Amino acid sequence: MYLGIDVHKRYAQVAVMDEAGKIVEEVRVENANLDDLAQRYAGAQAVLEATSNYYHIHDTLSEHLDVTVAHPKKINQIADTDKKTDRVDAKELARMLRLNSVPESYVPTEEVREARALVRGRQTLVENRTKYANKIHGLLSDHGITEDVKPLTVEGRESLRGLSIPTPFDTLLESYLDLIESLTEEIQKLDETIEERAGSLKETQLLMTIPGVSYYTALTIYAELGGIDRFDGDKEVVSYVGLNPVIRESGDSRIEGSISKRGSGRVRWLLVQAANTAVHTSNDEYLSRFYDRLASRKNSQKAIVAAARKMLVSIYHMLDRGEAYDPPGVTA
Incomplete structure (x- = not known):
């Protein structure tokens, strides 16, 4: 049996195809209940796309099925259909699996997933901090303040708190500064975890022997390259x-x-x-x-x-x- 699984946030559309290419079952299943379906077809092959929430589903299904993860961009290029519905997509996945024509996507190990979560999480915090720094620059520009200030430095934030701007913009400025300080503290905490994780992995220890490669750079390279x-x-x-x-x-x-x-x-x-x-x-x-x-x-x-x-x-x-x-x- 070949299971094509079109995964969404809360549910999955499943098409089950036999050796002859005949669809023997089509069913919509809550993601939380996919384990029951996997047990029913234990030993069969299955394919799902590498969507944002596929890690947990892949691990759950892999306990009972031979699971392949399809590369979403590549599969869209070679799929033999112009229609895009859940049922059509699930059947197309099953068909490609039966024909052994699924473009596979790399499935990272738990260790690599954790590293990715750390470095990508840090990147999100840094981007959010930069967003509020840009809001401060815009706020100052709106009030004709052109002096060079650096909201991301302690000295810069102290200088900004000494500025006099009208209400309610002074309240906004204070809120942005507080958020930047809070985000900076969280980034520093995460940096400590990232440094500790980088020091514990043999791959990142090797990478840190390169001049110019810090623990963060090393863990990011390891996380994004994978095995x-x-x-x-x-x-x-x-x-x-x-x-x-x-x-x-x-x-x-x-x-x-x-x-x-x-x-x-x-x-x-x-x-x-x-x-x-x-x-x-x-x-x-x-x-x-x-x-x-x-x-x-x-x-x-x-x-x-x-x-x-x-x-x-x-x-x-x-x-x-x-x-x-x-x-x-x-x-x-």
């Missing part, structure tokens, strides 16, 4: 992160354009920052020589992106071999 053994080589991991140049070929011409920017923008940004630190602050000879050679022929921004790509290649080989950062031993 390094799922990549076939350094080119695949570079493409996954979106640091690969887009190649355009026409006739005898071959043009290397900008990077693809697929995958995690957070990881790309952190790798570029780490490469900047390695080259300009930590005097990493391996990356510095590479950067200087490129910067003499291209602009500095392209050179530092290429250095970040070179660092990622090193990261792949470090994690693949279980070795600390040692550039002469890295096949880049």
Whole structure:
């Protein structure tokens, strides 16, 4: 039997197909009751898309079924239907599973999920803090205050509390400042947990031997890449992160354009920052020589992106071999 499961927030639409391709059951099930369905079809194959809430459902079903998780973007590209309803989607998933044509998505381990939750949670807090800082800048601009203030620093907040602006805007300003302080405290607490988690994992311990890679950067890279053994080589991991140049070929011409920017923008940004630190602050000879050679022929921004790509290649080989950062031993 092949179970196509179209998962939603509270329920799932399930289509059960037999070996001959015939639908033998269609049912809408509350997510909380999927375990009963899984037990009824124990040993069968099942497929569901990688939606926002699929972790728990995948783990529940996997106790009884052989579960495949489908990549949502790729499956939409190859699905043999123009209609989009729960029933149609569930049957299409079952059909593709029967034909062994499901584009699979990586299912992270519990350890990787926890790391992702930590670094992504921190990112959300930082974004919220920045939002309130921007609100303060807008509030000051509305009242003709153009002096450079920094709401994210203690000194900046003290200076802002000394400003005199009309009611009720003074109350708003105070509320924004209080929220920034509260968020800063929560970020600091989370930083302690992230540092502790990064220090406990062998992968992140290896990554922190790279000049310019902090505990937060290390845990983020680990969390977003997941198990390094799922990549076939350094080119695949570079493409996954979106640091690969887009190649355009026409006739005898071959043009290397900008990077693809697929995958995690957070990881790309952190790798570029780490490469900047390695080259300009930590005097990493391996990356510095590479950067200087490129910067003499291209602009500095392209050179530092290429250095970040070179660092990622090193990261792949470090994690693949279980070795600390040692550039002469890295096949880049």
